[in-house]
Amino acid sequence: MSNAAEVIVVGGGVIGSSVAYYATKAGRKVILLDRGDIAAGTSSACDGFIILQSKNPGPHLDLALESAAMYRTLSAELDYDLEYMPCGGMVVAETEKQAALLRGLIQKQQAAGLSVELLPIAEARRSEPLLAEELWGAAYCQEDAQVNPIRVAQGFAQAARRLGAQIRTGVEAKGLLVENGKVCGVQTAEGALRADYVVNAAGVWAPELVAAHGLQIPIQPRRGQILVTEPLPSMLRHVLLCACYLIAKHHPEELDPNERQHRLGVGLAVEQTAHGGLLVGSTREFAGFDRRTTLAGIEAVAQHARRILPALANVNVIRTFSGLRPYTPTGLPFLGPVAELPGLIMAAGHEGDGIALAPVTGKKVAEFLK
Numbered sequence: 001m002s003n004a005a006e007v008i009v010v011g012g013g014v015i016g017s018s019v020a021y022y023a024t025k026a027g028r029k030v031i032l033l034d035r036g037d038i039a040a041g042t043s044s045a046c047d048g049f050i051i052l053q054s055k056n057p058g059p060h061l062d063l064a065l066e067s068a069a070m071y072r073t074l075s076a077e078l079d080y081d082l083e084y085m086p087c088g089g090m091v092v093a094e095t096e097k098q099a100a101l102l103r104g105l106i107q108k109q110q111a112a113g114l115s116v117e118l119l120p121i122a123e124a125r126r127s128e129p130l131l132a133e134e135l136w137g138a139a140y141c142q143e144d145a146q147v148n149p150i151r152v153a154q155g156f157a158q159a160a161r162r163l164g165a166q167i168r169t170g171v172e173a174k175g176l177l178v179e180n181g182k183v184c185g186v187q188t189a190e191g192a193l194r195a196d197y198v199v200n201a202a203g204v205w206a207p208e209l210v211a212a213h214g215l216q217i218p219i220q221p222r223r224g225q226i227l228v229t230e231p232l233p234s235m236l237r238h239v240l241l242c243a244c245y246l247i248a249k250h251h252p253e254e255l256d257p258n259e260r261q262h263r264l265g266v267g268l269a270v271e272q273t274a275h276g277g278l279l280v281g282s283t284r285e286f287a288g289f290d291r292r293t294t295l296a297g298i299e300a301v302a303q304h305a306r307r308i309l310p311a312l313a314n315v316n317v318i319r320t321f322s323g324l325r326p327y328t329p330t331g332l333p334f335l336g337p338v339a340e341l342p343g344l345i346m347a348a349g350h351e352g353d354g355i356a357l358a359p360v361t362g363k364k365v366a367e368f369l370k
Contacts, residue, residue, distance in 0.1 A: 001166060005031040007369060008186055008195040010173045010209060012036070013043035014149055014354055015347050016201035017156035018362030020165050021078075023199075026366045030165040031193060032157065033186070035172035039153035042203050042354070045291075045323025046224065047269055047279050048152075049239050050145040050356045051089050054246055056105075057112035060332060064353070065114070067360035068143060074359060080155030082147045083274040089144025089239040090128060091246065092268070092308055093136045098243035102139050105246065116141040128237055130311045146239050146271050149355050156362070173202075175212055176344065183343030199345045199365055204289070204326045206334075206348035213341060217334060219349045221289050221324035222265075224282040225297040227305075230316045231276035242268035242308055248284050249331065249352075266300045268308050278315070280305045284325075293320045325351045335361060337368055345369070 005028075009020045012034030020032040034040070050068055055061040075082045093099040102118060109116050117140055124138035125131050131138065161167050177185040177192055185194035186209075200206050204221040245267025265284030272278050283297045298320050306313050326349045328334065333353075334346040347365050350357055 003191065004194045005029045005166070006195060007031070007197045007199060008033065008193055009199045009201055010186060011201035011203060011348070012038040012153065012157065012167075012169065013041055013201070013203055014039070014153045014156070014358040015203070015350065015361055016199070017153040017160065018358045019199050019201055019347055019365045021156040021160040021163075022362035022366035023369055024160045024163040024165040026369065028366075028369060030160065031195065032160065032165055032167050033171050033173050033188070034169050037169045038157045038167070039150045042323045042325065043149045043153045045226075045321055046149055046325070046352070046355065047226065047271055047281060048146045048149050048273075048355055049089070049269065049271065050147060051239060051241065052114055052143050053089060053091050053109070053116055053139055053141045054241065054249065055353070056250065056331070057108045061109065061112055061114065063360050064356050067357050068145065070359040070363070071145060071147065075155075078155040078159040080151065080158060082151050082155055084145060084147045085274070086145045087238050088140065088142045089241065090124060091139040091241045091243060092124070092131060093138065093243045094307070096136055098247070099136045101247060102243055106139055114141065115143060128240070130235060130309050132308055132310050135308065144239055147355065148274065152355065152358060173209060176209065176341070178213060178341065181342065183341050197343055197345055197369055199347055201347040203348055203354075204324045206326065206346070210341070210344070215338070215340060217346070217349075218329055219334070220286060220327045222327040222351060223285040223287045223290065223322050224325055224352070225293050225301060225320065225322040226279055226281035227298060227301060227317045228319045228321070229278040229280065230318050232272070232278065232315065233276070234272070235278070235311070236270065236272045240268060240270040240308070242304070244304070245269055264297055264300050266304050268304055270305065270309065280312070289324065291322050291324060293322050327351045333357070333361070335364060
């Protein structure tokens with residue numbers, strides 16, 4: 001096994017695995033490193049939304065649209081079942097004020113080419129009957145979809161390996177190798193690995209890799225707590241978000257810090273997986289690297305979910321978990337070469353959009369390598 005390559009990718013989640021695949025597909029010799037296993041971090045502790053409605057027009061939505069199109073044929077391309085479901089998505093509004101905020105976003109998204117519309121609750125319930133009658137309405141986008149994030153990372157990694165990439169798990173990148181001002185590899189406990197380029201796809205841990213070289217990357221861990229239910233017959237036809245999720249993401253100043261739901265950043269995100277269980281989330285908390293679930297967080301998520309989907313009151317929760325999302329102040333990932341350190345390329349800071357943007361991120365990084 002060679003200790004040299006053209007590209008070293010640090011991080012084996014959906015982003016790093018995607019980068020490894022597209023770089024290898026482009027003819028590069030690639031080593032993919034992860035201190036754990038493929039998809040053992042954030043990518044195994046999140047939902048599988050490919051949701052376009054949560055994206056602001058501009059680079060964010062443009063990338064998401066391109067990525068969503070790639071997902072439609074990705075299972076066949078990777079020869080791996082990603083549990084892709086083109087189910088469409090809804091964003092529900094509980095109040096007229098929330099609906100007004102949604103309407104403003106929708107108008108901008110429609111102008112940018114996204115097929116999305118705001119439905120009154122009676123019409124929304126014809127498509128999603130379990131929605132509470134008391135809701136104001138819901139935005140609907142037929143282009144929204146879902147996948148299994150773990151299978152996405154595994155599918156990319158296995159396809160990269162078939163094309164010749166080295167996949168090294170249980171190997172931690174301790175730091176960058178820099179010679180004459182240029183990045184030329186990484187240092188691991190097993191020794192130095194050399195490459196022309198290093199791609200930092202380490203998610204919430206991305207700042208650690210570069211801090212010793214004077215780079216301060218404003219990525220913070222943001223905890224999301226999620227409930228998992230027992231397997232159920234088909235209940236939901238779409239992936240569901242609530243307007244609170246988008247408000248917490250784009251307009252946090254609209255939230256009341258005295259309300260527990262708002263203080264914890266709770267915004268409904270629900271999907272039914274291919275195996276029947278529901279993933280019900282989520283909080284959006286700054287709690288450092290603490291991945292523990294909390295009684296307050298789980299209660300707040302459950303209460304909010306029952307308000308939107310009253311039928312969940314009779315559903316058993318079998319486990320809970322939390323994951324750390326790589327938050328950035330702009331809401332956009334750091335994607336591209338780093339001028340201060342030639343040879344280093346960033347691909348981190350996607351927060352809750354890592355699943356949706358994984359394919360296009362890998363493709364863009366492969367283009368940067370040219």
